[in-house]
Amino acid sequence: MNHAQLTALGRALRLLGEHGEALTGDAPDTKLYEVKADIKRALDLLDDSTNAAAPSTRCAEHPNGPVDENAPDLCLLCETRRRTARRSQINGPSAPAQAASAPSRYGVREDRPQPQQRWLPEMWNGQEWQLCGTPRRDRREAELYLAAQRRAPRAAMAYRLVHEFTDYEVLRVWGTPVKVDIEPLGNL
Numbered sequence: 001m002n003h004a005q006l007t008a009l010g011r012a013l014r015l016l017g018e019h020g021e022a023l024t025g026d027a028p029d030t031k032l033y034e035v036k037a038d039i040k041r042a043l044d045l046l047d048d049s050t051n052a053a054a055p056s057t058r059c060a061e062h063p064n065g066p067v068d069e070n071a072p073d074l075c076l077l078c079e080t081r082r083r084t085a086r087r088s089q090i091n092g093p094s095a096p097a098q099a100a101s102a103p104s105r106y107g108v109r110e111d112r113p114q115p116q117q118r119w120l121p122e123m124w125n126g127q128e129w130q131l132c133g134t135p136r137r138d139r140r141e142a143e144l145y146l147a148a149q150r151r152a153p154r155a156a157m158a159y160r161l162v163h164e165f166t167d168y169e170v171l172r173v174w175g176t177p178v179k180v181d182i183e184p185l186g187n188l
Contacts, residue, residue, distance in 0.1 A: 005045065005048065005049040006049070008045055009042065009045045009046060009049060012038065012041055012042035012045055013042055015038055015042075016035075016038055016039060016042055019034075019035045019038060023035070052064075056074070057073060057074040057075040058073040058074055058075070059073045059074070059075035059077075059078055061075070061077075061078065062075050062077050062078065065077050116165075117137075117163065117164065117165035118135040118136065118137060118163075118164045118165075119135065119136045119137075119138070119139050119141075119142035119143075119161055119162070119163055119164070119171075120135050120136075120142075120161070120162040120163075120164055121133040121135075121136070121142050121145055121146050121149070121159065121160075121161060122159065122160050122161075122162055123149070123156040123158070123159050123160075124156055124157050124158040124159070124160075124175070124177040124178075125156065126157065126178075126179070126180035126182070127179070127180065127182070129160065129177070132149060132156070132159070133145050133146075133149070135164070139161075139163075139171075142161055143161060143172075146159045146161060146174065150174060150175075156175075157175055157176070157177060157178060158173060158174060158175030158176055158177040159173070159174045159175060160172065160173040160174070
């Protein structure tokens with residue numbers, strides 16, 4: 001539904017609301033025919049604005065999906081998912097399709113997370129080190145980023161590059177971090 005259709009339909013429905021408020025028991029037939037014409041106009045606008053098939057289910061995820069009459073939202077796909085979840089709660093999780101003949105002492109490759117290393121650019125804000133850019137996968141790129149930050153017009157007092165690889169290691173520090181008191185006049 002585009003904006004023009006939406007505004008026209010809203011206008012027609014507001015007009016119908018005004019007719020509903022103005023109707024009384026002794027309304028003349030001409031007024032009733034006018035209301036009938038406005039209702040037809042609103043229905044025609046509504047027919048023109050809907051271009052998809054009417055939803056067959058009450059499911060927001062699968063509005064035109066297969067229908068299951070026993071499901072609360074009439075959606076067969078969601079009901080199948082719910083039935084599987086209920087079944088696994090009662091029977092326990094199902095066995096994997098291909099079980100290994102003998103489990104490996106050290107596990108399989110997919111069981112272990114892949115090691116990830118990142119370089120974290122940090123700046124000193126006067127109180128603590130804070131992340132000043134997105135973590136990088138390339139050390140050279142992180143150092144170039146920090147060099148650009150140091151040349152910026154409002155550079156921080158100090159920057160550092162932290163290597164993250166299952167643990168953190170400070171690789172290099174530019175500048176001197178000095179603790180700055182946030183209270184004026186030194187807390188007097």
